[in-house]
Amino acid sequence: MELVFEKYHFNIKNNSINCIIGKGINLELLEYACKYVDSVKLIIHPIINNILYKTVKKELSYAFEQSNHRNPNKIIDSLKIVGLDNTYLNKKISDLSSSELYLIRLASILLINSKILILESPNIYLDYKHYLNFLKIIRTIKRRYNKTIIIFSNDSDFIHSIADYIFVINEKGILEQGNKYEIFTNEKLLKKCQISMPKIILFEKKVFNKIGINIGYRDNINDLIKDIYTYK
Amino acid sequence: MNIVEIKKLNYSYKDNIVFENLSLNIKKNRITTILGPNGCGKSTLFKLIVENYKHIKINTKKINYISTNPFEQIVGKTVKDQLMFYLKQNNIKESTIKRRIKKIIHEFRIKDIIDKDPYELDNEQKQIILILSNLLNYPELLILDDALCFVSTYNKYKIFKYLKRQKISIIHFSNNVEDSIFGNQIVIINKKVVLNKPLKAALKEEKLLLDNNLNLPFIIELSLKLKYYNLLEDIYLSIDEMVNKIWN
Numbered sequence: 001m002e003l004v005f006e007k008y009h010f011n012i013k014n015n016s017i018n019c020i021i022g023k024g025i026n027l028e029l030l031e032y033a034c035k036y037v038d039s040v041k042l043i044i045h046p047i048i049n050n051i052l053y054k055t056v057k058k059e060l061s062y063a064f065e066q067s068n069h070r071n072p073n074k075i076i077d078s079l080k081i082v083g084l085d086n087t088y089l090n091k092k093i094s095d096l097s098s099s100e101l102y103l104i105r106l107a108s109i110l111l112i113n114s115k116i117l118i119l120e121s122p123n124i125y126l127d128y129k130h131y132l133n134f135l136k137i138i139r140t141i142k143r144r145y146n147k148t149i150i151i152f153s154n155d156s157d158f159i160h161s162i163a164d165y166i167f168v169i170n171e172k173g174i175l176e177q178g179n180k181y182e183i184f185t186n187e188k189l190l191k192k193c194q195i196s197m198p199k200i201i202l203f204e205k206k207v208f209n210k211i212g213i214n215i216g217y218r219d220n221i222n223d224l225i226k227d228i229y230t231y232k
Numbered sequence: 233m234n235i236v237e238i239k240k241l242n243y244s245y246k247d248n249i250v251f252e253n254l255s256l257n258i259k260k261n262r263i264t265t266i267l268g269p270n271g272c273g274k275s276t277l278f279k280l281i282v283e284n285y286k287h288i289k290i291n292t293k294k295i296n297y298i299s300t301n302p303f304e305q306i307v308g309k310t311v312k313d314q315l316m317f318y319l320k321q322n323n324i325k326e327s328t329i330k331r332r333i334k335k336i337i338h339e340f341r342i343k344d345i346i347d348k349d350p351y352e353l354d355n356e357q358k359q360i361i362l363i364l365s366n367l368l369n370y371p372e373l374l375i376l377d378d379a380l381c382f383v384s385t386y387n388k389y390k391i392f393k394y395l396k397r398q399k400i401s402i403i404h405f406s407n408n409v410e411d412s413i414f415g416n417q418i419v420i421i422n423k424k425v426v427l428n429k430p431l432k433a434a435l436k437e438e439k440l441l442l443d444n445n446l447n448l449p450f451i452i453e454l455s456l457k458l459k460y461y462n463l464l465e466d467i468y469l470s471i472d473e474m475v476n477k478i479w480n
Contacts, residue, residue: 023354023356023357026352026354027354095246097270097271097275098270098275098300099270099271100270100271121355121381121382124378124381124382124407125270125378125381125407126270126407127268127269127270127407127445127446128409128442128445128446128447129269129270129445130270130445131447154356154382154383154384155384155385156384156385157385157410157450194384194386194387195384195386196384196385196386196389199450199451199471200450202471203450203454203471203475206471206472206475207475207479210472210475210476210479211475211479213479221450221453221454221457222457224454225454225457225458225461225463228458228463228478229461229463232463232478232479
């Protein structure tokens with residue numbers, strides 16, 4: 001599918017996780033533009049609080065009414081998917097911490113059941129436990145519910161751990177696109193866009209520059225350790 | 233010397249006990265990172281310090297605060313206005329203002345956004361401008377409530393390098409243990425103070441970090457695992473040092 005916004009034309013594969021990194025897109029304008037597209041629902045970071053009701057139950061019931069679901073159990077299901085239990089239904093929005101608020105918004109977006117989810121910096125309020133859970137949620141809804149996910153973020157390490165495909169943008173348009181190895185090993189590009197290299201790739205690059213050993217690019221520390229052991 | 237002293241702080245919100253006998257001294261001229269699991273009361277502690285709540289003693293009058301939401305705090309019509317905001321409030325001489333702003337524009341290469349409306353900037357740029365405008369006021373204590381959450385590692389590195397050259401105490405509330413590597417001291421709170429140690433000693437407390445839903449920074453996780461396989465003897469905070477040590 002094609003997502004066109006101003007001078008940005010994103011060719012996005014269905015059922016994949018796409019990350020957009022770099023400066024140039026005004027997310028408030030993008031959200032406004034998406035309001036009129038049925039298949040898209042933009043979830044902005046919780047600092048722009050667009051929760052409408054005072055309790056979790058009312059907020060989620062509203063999302064349920066907007067959806068094509070019939071079975072009200074879907075409300076509790078949506079809480080379960082984001083790792084919260086049904087005791088949250090009786091909670092007041094004002095009593096929630098920022099991370100809980102974010103998960104409630106994610107639950108309501110899932111309830112609305114749009115094909116495409118757009119998330120902005122979704123990981124920043126989450127501690128490690130919730131972060132790992134969030135990665136699981138995103139992969140699950142991609143696989144099991146066939147969603148297409150678009151994430152705006154400046155966090156290279158986060159993008160490295162989740163992206164199927166990456167777009168690098170600036171004010172002029174899309175500068176580069178590719179998988180995470182193509183993007184994150186392109187030192188020239190990263191420097192030009194002031195993007196930091198994911199730490200695991202940085203380590204591998206430094207080993208190559210200092211010692212001249214090409215240990216290859218690994219996704220996680222355990223694989224990296226095996227390589228270090230082999231090449232030491 | 234301590235810049236902030238908290239003695240036996242008790243605080244409840246509705247039926248929930250947020251803090252129970254929390255005591256904490258924060259040393260002057262250091263970057264202290266305060267970490268804790270989601271919902272542990274980081275934002276509450278930030279608010280209580282801002283309000284100068286009882287049992288909290290702050291040993292300076294020159295304090296600036298930045299909360300996590302950049303939208304609430306930007307007041308300038310242009311980036312330049314924003315940078316001058318606190319200076320003008322404190323009746324600093326025009327020539328001094330000019331000199332300080334010129335320096336910071338050069339240091340952070342923000343010349344091309346200086347006349348823009350701050351609302352046109354993205355969240356990362358907004359947070360950077362907010363930090364700079366607060367720093368220009370030369371506070372003795374700067375308290376950040378996750379105020380760098382949109383900033384990339386690349387720019388965080390630049391900001392902290394700059395902060396370390398200033399004579400300033402920083403208290404940085406954060407979710408991400410990676411942020412603590414830029415600082416000197418780590419405090420973990422969860423109802424009370426669970427840990428208060430210098431950076432390297434704190435990062436060796438693997439179990440305590442994980443028990444409080446905190447991640448191990450990449451370089452620490454790698455160090456600990458290499459140590460386990462006898463490929464390293466200690467933990468390292470820089471990749472360069474570590475690579476040199478492994479392949480000495």
